Amino acid sequence: MNHATGLADVSDARHLDAVDPVPSQRDRFTIPTRADGAPSIYFCGNSLGLQPLAAADHVEEILEDWRRMGVDGHRGARTPWYSYHEVFREQGARLVGARPCEVVMMNSLTVNLHMLLTSFYRPEGTRTKFIMERPAFPSDIYCVQSHLQARGLDPDEHIITVGPSGSSDCVTTNDILEAIDAAGDTLATVMMGGVNFLTGQVLDMPAIAEAGHRVGAMVGFDLAHAAGNIPMQLHDWNIDFGAWCSYKYLNSGPGAIAGAFVHERHATNLDIPRLAGWWGNDPDTRFRMHLEDRFIPVPSVDSWQASNPPVLAMAPLRASLDLFDEVGMEALRSRSLRLTTFLREQLEAIPDRRYRITTPVAPEAHGCQLSIVVDGDAQQAFHDIESMGVVADFRPPDTIRVAPTPLYNTFEECHRFAVLMGQAFGGLST
Numbered sequence: 147m148n149h150a151t152g153l154a155d156v157s158d159a160r161h162l163d164a165v166d167p168v169p170s171q172r173d174r175f176t177i178p179t180r181a182d183g184a185p186s187i188y189f190c191g192n193s194l195g196l197q198p199l200a201a202a203d204h205v206e207e208i209l210e211d212w213r214r215m216g217v218d219g220h221r222g223a224r225t226p227w228y229s230y231h232e233v234f235r236e237q238g239a240r241l242v243g244a245r246p247c248e249v250v251m252m253n254s255l256t257v258n259l260h261m262l263l264t265s266f267y268r269p270e271g272t273r274t275k276f277i278m279e280r281p282a283f284p285s286d287i288y289c290v291q292s293h294l295q296a297r298g299l300d301p302d303e304h305i306i307t308v309g310p311s312g313s314s315d316c317v318t319t320n321d322i323l324e325a326i327d328a329a330g331d332t333l334a335t336v337m338m339g340g341v342n343f344l345t346g347q348v349l350d351m352p353a354i355a356e357a358g359h360r361v362g363a364m365v366g367f368d369l370a371h372a373a374g375n376i377p378m379q380l381h382d383w384n385i386d387f388g389a390w391c392s393y394k395y396l397n398s399g400p401g402a403i404a405g406a407f408v409h410e411r412h413a414t415n416l417d418i419p420r421l422a423g424w425w426g427n428d429p430d431t432r433f434r435m436h437l438e439d440r441f442i443p444v445p446s447v448d449s450w451q452a453s454n455p456p457v458l459a460m461a462p463l464r465a466s467l468d469l470f471d472e473v474g475m476e477a478l479r480s481r482s483l484r485l486t487t488f489l490r491e492q493l494e495a496i497p498d499r500r501y502r503i504t505t506p507v508a509p510e511a512h513g514c515q516l517s518i519v520v521d522g523d524a525q526q527a528f529h530d531i532e533s534m535g536v537v538a539d540f541r542p543p544d545t546i547r548v549a550p551t552p553l554y555n556t557f558e559e560c561h562r563f564a565v566l567m568g569q570a571f572g573g574l575s576t
């Protein structure tokens with residue numbers, strides 16, 4: 147280690163890899179390579195996770211059963227397609243701290259948010275307001291705006307946003323709670339990113355839920371950047387609804403099946419209005435087709451399913467959730483905190499650096515991701531980093547997002563990335 151700066155040597159990083167109590171599962175993933183055949187430093191699990199080796203077998207199982215059995219695969223496949231979503235019932239619930247009746251894998255994320263807002267944004271009288279965070283992911287903004295418009299409400303008038311104030315990079319819990327209190331009984335629904343897509347900040351979900359409930363509002367979260375990243379207790383935190391994709395930290399492939407959570411107290415309430423379809427109907431009467439024209443919701447989150455599930459898009463999730471179960475979310479989180487803390491320390495040990503990290507330092511306020519704001523031409527800076535074999539992503543105007551993920555990234559990669567940043571945007575010589 148360089149004692150003047152605190153920058154580690156590569157041997158220090160290798161030592162950390164060798165002794166970490168939660169070993170990497172890197173050899174169970176395919177790591178993309180650079181043009182010269184060397185493995186990339188893949189820090190983009192916050193956007194699209196890597197492919198577990200076992201994913202292909204699960205997909206091939208379905209393709210083969212389909213070839214062999216045609217329609218009979220619905221009931222006769224090795225994992226029957228009719229009930230394929232059941233495979234994820236326990237694992238999905240474990241992953242987000244929910245009861246089995248509260249979690250179902252269906253659709254994609256924005257679609258799930260739409261389905262859930264139909265049920266959990268029900269403006270009435272003067273209770274019409276909606277609170278979101280700023281910046282929210284654009285799809286969430288469009289989704290919420292369209293819900294207001296569909297109900298004849300002006301989004302500019304009824305959506306309240308809460309974001310960082312002054313020169314801060316992140317919002318404070320206090321500011322969110324104050325906005326909720328201020329909206330009081332005009333507030334219908336709060337929906338925020340449990341982990342902010344831009345800064346990687348983890349919000350205090352239980353405190354927000356409690357504040358929202360105090361004023362009689364529904365509280366839900368977009369958990370795209372939270373699922374598989376941080377441990378959650380959605381049931382105990384009393385969250386009303388949530389949704390997430392599984393192509394990020396859950397490594398299930400582009401456009402993979404998404405997840406939805408509805409708290410038990412709503413999931414078992416058959417009177418809540420919802421967008422219905424045959425897959426949300428009681429399976430005993432589902433195939434009576436034209437003989438049944440009354441929707442009988444399954445008394446669980448399953449009743450929010452409208453269509454029969456896209457099993458090919460679900461198959462890779464089996465490989466991924468098996469890994470999460472094998473290693474355990476708490477163990478992965480402990481490794482994740484060590485990796486991300488090490489990466490931050492290394493980045494902050496670079497002399498004369500022309501960047502700053504905007505992700506909060508407190509362990510409870512961040513997950514895998516660090517967001518780095520670069521001085522000067524950030525877009526060019528990002529291309530320079532990419533050309534050195536790093537896969538990360540860039541969000542205009544100035545943010546590079548990097549996410550060492552505990553399943554397949556290493557301390558050595560964190561060290562290497564910091565050195566590359568130090569050479570490109572700091573005082574390290576090449």
Ligand SMILES: Cc1ncc(COP(=O)(O)O)c(C=O)c1O
Nearest residue numbers: 254255256257283285343370391
């Ligand atoms: C925070 C967040 N919300 C929503 C979405 C949209 O997801 P989808 O295209 O699966 O609907 C994304 C996609 O990356 C996201 O990061």
